[in-house]
Amino acid sequence: MTIRTRFAPSPTGNVHIGNIRAAIYNWLFSRHGGGEFLLRIEDTDLERSTPAAVKTVLDSLAWLGLTYDGEPLYQSTQKARHLEVAEMLLSKGAAYKEDKGGTGKGECIIFKMPGKDISFHDEVKGDLSKKAEDLKDFVIVRSDGSPVFHLGNVVDDITMGITHVIRGDDHVENTFKHMAMYEAIGAPAPKFAHLPMIVNAQGKPYSKRDGAAYVGEFQEKGFLPEALFNSLALLGWSPGDDREVMTREEMVAAFTLDRVRSAPSQLDMTKLLWMNGEHLKRHGPDEIVAGCRAAMQRQGRWRDGIDPAYFRAVVACMGERVRLYGDVGEQAAFFFDDEFPYDEKSVKKRLLKEGAIGILREELAALEAVEPFTAAATDAALHALGERTGRQMGDLVHPVRVAVSGTGVGPGLFDMLATMGKERVVRRIRRTLSIYGG
RNA sequence: GACCCCAUCGUCUAGAGGUCUAGGACACCAGGUUUUCAUCCUGGUAACACGGGUUCGAUUCCCGUUGGGGUCGCCA
Secondary structure, eight states, X not given: OOOEEEEOOOXXXXXXXXXXXXXXXXXXXXXXXXXXXXXXXXXXXXXXOOHHHHHHHHHHHHHTTOOOSSOOEEGGGGHHHHHHHHHHHHHHTSEEEEOGGGOSSOOEXXXXXXXXXXXXXXXXXXXXXXXXXXXXXXEEEOTTSOBOHHHXXXXXXXXXXXXXXXXXXXXXXXXXXXXXXXXXXXXXXXXXXXXXXXEOTTSSBOOGGGSOOBHHHHHHHTOOHHHHHHHHHTSSBOOSSSOOSOOHHHHHHHOOGGGBOOSOEEOOHHHHHHHHHHHHTTSOHHHHHHHXXXXXXXXXXXXXXXOHHHHHHHHHHHGGXXXXXXXXXXXXXXXXXXXXXXXXXXXXXXXXSTTHHHHHHHHHXXXXXXXXXXXXXXXXXXXXXXXXXXXXXXXXXXXXXXXXXXXXXXXXXXXXXXHHOHHHHXXXXXXXXXXXXX
């Protein structure tokens, strides 16, 4: 039997990382086994399941490269089938009608638990069982005639021929109900695997207030999809050796359900950032430039006047300091704006220091004479100035750095100067001198 | 509360009775490289929740305790 898994989100406008991790595991598992990965949109809540919400799901899957087979099945189209099964259950005596709780809203259809203990083998948690007295009958069709989650979920999985249901831990209790339904319907039950939750530092389910919790947020921040994919895959699963930074293909090859842990785990942003940097190293300059530009546009920092060649040079100059696409916009904004702000501490430490302004004037003169304005040439010019005046390089480098960037941290000074070009450097040093030169 | 599940460094994990003086990664600390920061290199700190068993021998198996989580809807 070929493996067939599915991802069955209910579109709410956001795709939670716990949810997408389930999708990743389903995808990895089916691809590893040469099977299929299907998509079902559980859009029965018409209020929330707007086209935009559905698009969010589709976009998140596409961004992460979670390709699905065939067309997505929209659960709302299956209502007749669900009700048909409910009627069948009714006629079999496996379900009954009742005005539950005497609401007066009319009768709903309730599934009757078989009155026996139910157990199943979970592919990650092992054998699970529940006593008959702990299992209660439950509604499968509301009094308004609409099918409830349990009914739709089970019927659709049967319709789609799902062989493995890999889902969140919060569904284990449901699985006992679902097992009973498969039996009553007379369909073979799929295998189940329940994934531990992603929790926060307090051990509670990871939510928006713990940081980015939705796929879209990671995308906006400029994370690489393969880095998020890799990190999420490693949250609860490991290949068994010491590999961590892996490609999609490597993960597909190594993925098995028996290597999935059953204990909840925390998402460590710092490690995610590191992971992102590792994956970034595998990208070519063109991709990185494009990614950084897109991030700057999202940040609202991009301006049409920015010269593409200059932008490219800046990204190259930032080099491995870029761990996130958004870093260029946040840490290298001064490259693009001559009116950059000055960091007070750096100014105090480097420019307002005894003699610093005088040094800066000498440096300006020296730099103006450099031609061509390369990193090596500016380096040589300042070295020469240092030797001539008996000053340490540190005393020469820092004032210039602050004068052209406003901050004390950044790429190597000479690379930075060469990237900016003589004209810009001179202009900036003059501006600084006019502000702090007295 | 009832039922179910979980428990190795701060975090993610390896470990499926002796190979464990418990390995790796991130983070952290120290040193080196460097004009700053980052990178990079070297080294270091740091864990089997507790108590009983089983066994010649338990991180590994069993039971209990403690702690944590999940579920108890005409939500999904």
